[in-house]
Amino acid sequence: MDVTNILAPLNEAQMDAVTASTRAALVLAGAGSGKTRVLVHRIAWVLSTEPIEPGNILAVTFTNKAANEMRWRIQRLLDAPLNDMWVGTFHGLAHQLLRRHYKEAELPKSFQILDSDDQLRVIKRLLRSLEVDETKWPPKQIQWFINSQKEEGLRAESLHETRDPFAKQMASIYMAYQLICERSGVVDFAELLLRSLELMRKNKQLRDHYINRFKHVLVDEFQDTNRVQYAWLRLLSEDSENLFVVGDDDQSIYSWRGARVENLTKFQKDYPSHTFVRLEQNYRSTAHILAAANELISRNTNRLGKNLWTHGNQGEPIALYRAFNEQDEAYFVADRIREWSAKGHNRKDIAILYRSNAQSRQFEEKLIGMGIPYRVYGGLRFFERAEIKDALAYLRIVSNRDDDGSFERVINTPTRGIGPKTLDILRTTARQGDCSLWQAARQLILKSDIPNRIRAPIANFIELIDQLDKTTDGNGLSEQTSKIIESVKLRDFYQRESGPQSEQRLENLDELISAARQFESESNQNEELGDLTNQFLAHAVLESGDNQAELSEDYVQLMTLHAAKGLEFGLVFLVGMEEGLFPSQQSIDDSNKLEEERRLCYVGITRAKKTLFLTYAETRRIYGKENYPSPSRFIRELPEKNLIEVRARGGSVNNNVFSEPPLSNYSTAPHHFNLGQSVHHQKFGNGIILKCEGEGNQSRVQISFNEAGIKWLMLAYANLRPL
DNA sequence: GACGGAATCGTTTTT
């Protein structure tokens, strides 16, 4: 076979990776070094040089977006369909395994998946039924505990031998939670992975089948894998040991969610004769940007180590803007964006990146003010909206009556006279009979000592769901969806709701029907994966609609640094570069967390192709209080030669942004001022020093200005002139 | 069960 197409576009390191002859390979792929290309070409390479079929390949990613892109690029390179190659997310693939082998996994055929919100509701219900004090045992914390345990591969049973009362209580809640899930026929995200791992471990026949099938296992973003995921990968590649992992320890930013960077070094130990390749040539950013990124990340410890370089342009230095406050910061950014797009650049090639979502607001206001179209990422996704979840809950309970979560969700939405009191009776009955709410409801209406006021609405509800099941059975998915929304009067319910949301909600319900229609037409009937409804329901949870803007729309992109991983932009604003914000307050006195913040900064910097702005504010309102943060340590950690401090205006037309000479001299000791001394400030005018605080670079003074009032200023930046 | 006022609380979120 002619492999020219596969190898020709690769650089030397990429070629080494793609053609690696050992079984296990670790590719340490720097930002913008072409890691997806390597993965895709590796797949094409092994398909061309080994006697294998597409069906022998398993390629795993974390996000649906990455999986889709990989699929698309493989098809393009091979110029052939993927056939039965498995390309997908960890969760998606684990889900498929469980659907195919639901019996062996001891799950009901129509098992449903809980998203984080569903899971939290289950936990809250559980705590109430156990009469556990929610203030002492916050549901969120329990959710976190359960998920962390599962991500480590630990079941509640294995935790029970502890004497620590806290751990004991947690373990017993965990166990009770698991029992509820089993009885309801639902699995949470972590369960998908753990359950499918256990399935393969327990069932030799299945394991042999799959390890025999998968001759090559490839993984993207390996630094983000948790323990269970790594064990899962090891198991599925057990036969051939052809495990090809691509990752970047410097871009590990999800340790707080169970990701284990150590899996990289663990891999090196577990596969001692693996091929190790570094991809360090960067095809994205200018030399200035890369130099800054390299210098910053070099301060972290325990790195595998790598240095990005480019054949490309030197570019412009990174621009640093010191804003007076967060308003000024936002105005400056919006104004630069106006300039940039006036020069004919696309808005969608511009990103404003921040540490926390709350920061988006100020930028939105200024962008609106200037009439610049933008789009904010994050927030509620389509399938997470209340009205959509309501409609889906009906589909779910029709499919699986024992799903208590869905039962509680729909029992009185829209309202049908089943209030908290009736619900309490149902819950008690269910607990006594150790059965689902649905079964409790059926029992209850048969009892003679139940007042009709309570019996009638329950009986009606049961009738309604059974009726839906009958009338929709055999219908197409979209027809089924639309019928349910209609006959359950969801539309009327939301129509009655006042406020501007109402209209949007109705539109969303319509969109749900068309989403179902589209799913219907795109799906290839595969009974192995359950009926179409269950496939659609799983799709809704596992791919709850991406938050990405349509590529055709020319919007400025606002998102968190986390959300920006994997993306690139011509012009990037990294805003809010202040101690306490970035790095975040919670990270400042923990060196591991601080290093993760630094990696986050590294990720942010390496998003920029051509131009990068860092901004910070001297004063910032947080929770309604004035703060006087000092500039982020990450600014100081960048080489001065790659930075240039800028002012908002002035200078020549051609070079208005870079008109100021670099003066970012953070090491200069500030002058000494005395209490009561009169001083002049460039913006605030004249004032008197009231208080001094801190030492050296960190010293701040409180000044009462004649006009601007009382302010705290960092002496190092205030540029005060004694009068 | 709808509404309003008080209380609470405040990183990051691939699935």
Next chain:
DNA sequence: CGATTCCGTC
């Protein structure tokens, strides 16, 4: 400061 949630009242 602001969003969200909770609780009490009508």
